[in-house]
Amino acid sequence: MAILVTGGAGYIGSHTVAALLEKGEEVVIVDNLQQGHREALLGGKLYAGDLRDAAFMDTVFKENEIDAIIHFAANSLVGESMTNPAKYYHNNVYGTLCLLEKMNEYGVKKIVFSSTAATYGEPENVPILESDRTLPTNTYGETKLAMEKMMKWFDTAHGIKYVSLRYFNAAGAHAGGKIGEDHSPETHLIPIILQVALGQRAHISVFGDDYATEDGTCVRDYIHVSDLASAHVLAVEKLRAGADSNIYNLGNGTGFSVKQVIDIARKVTGHAIPAVIEPRRAGDPAALIASSERARAELGWKPSHDSLEEIIASAWNWHQNHPYGYSK
Incomplete structure (x- = not known):
């Protein structure tokens, strides 16, 4: 079947x-x-x-x-x-x-x-x-x-x-390195950050740094x-x-801020990745984190790659080898 x-x-x-x-x-x-x-x-x-x-x-x-x-x-x-x-x-x-x-x-x-x-x-x-x-x-x-x-x-x-x-x-890419993230247009934070590291964008925009979070930027799964x-x-x-x-x-249970994602991407890639603070976008909540306790208990699901550094490193490996996506 x-x-x-x-x-x-x-x-x-x-x-x-x-x-x-x-x-x-x-x-x-x-x-x-x-x-x-x-x-x-x-x-x-x-x-x-x-x-x-x-x-x-x-x-x-x-x-x-x-x-x-x-x-x-x-x-x-x-x-x-x-x-x-x-x-x-x-x-x-x-x-x-x-x-x-x-x-x-x-x-x-x-x-x-x-x-x-x-x-x-x-x-x-x-x-x-x-x-x-x-x-x-x-x-x-x-x-x-x-x-x-x-x-x-x-x-x-x-x-x-x-x-x-x-x-x-x-986020991230397959461990074998053959498949990854290729959207057109790209709207997701991590690949956009990596485009900066690849020299395809001048900077990463951070939309608001005055939210009620630990470092003022939005927190996401x-x-x-x-x-x-x-x-x-x-x-x-x-x-x-x-x-x-x-x-x-399905969630990682903690969430990561935009600044945390950028800082870890700098560490993984070895690039400066300039960031520019811009006005908030309408409708962006401060924190969005999903509890996955039910999935863990009933499906037996447990994330194997819950380190943000590991997630970004796998994505970076993909983007370095496919800087313009699959067929470009």
Whole structure:
């Protein structure tokens, strides 16, 4: 039986494909290659197409014995989601509806969903708990929450069991050095810092240094991408063992400030990495850290790469060898 990974040629998706292959799983990948890269796939069977294309998805399900799905395929830029909400509702929400309908049609009853802690909005608690209210402050988080709710009702009506994994910032690169992070445009802090070290940017902008945190800069979770991949694999195993649907946060438990990330990147790269303090961005909370106690207890998940220095070093190795991404 095969595991279908949607969006499997993307950053977290490709690392999850690698983790599944390492476990000897048969892997099928669906990706429209809007943001993904063929070069990021270390194996598996790729179908280049879109979840919203019913005939295309019929081919995928008819040609493979799929028993579980890991669903990454989605647009994920917060800023873009606010200026083009239609794109996010059509690709994220309608795309997921199309996938769930095909799952029901072909009798596939297990799905692991790549969600986001942006479903919570402004946090009630730090670290954030799964029981906290969900009140997204952007379209991206709203669509992910809608996707979770859709899965809940498909479970009620059709017995499709799901695990939703909510997390913030994936970082780092595969230990083998063959796959890493290549977004266009790049919006994530660590690769942008490393672009400065590579001489591709003059400086890193720090948006606000007067927050109520230890050093005045925003604090966030940074989780090694391979640790996130392992959580998705564990969630599939949990569903295969007959578990009921559930939601889990994934976090490092402490969080790192922007200044801490920059300082460690300077140490890892040996570059000065100039930083310029700029005005706060609207809507940036001071601290966003997700509690992962439930995932640790119920999935048996434990991050193996929780050192920020190790996370940045793995990313630096990738970016040095691929300074302009996969195919540039």
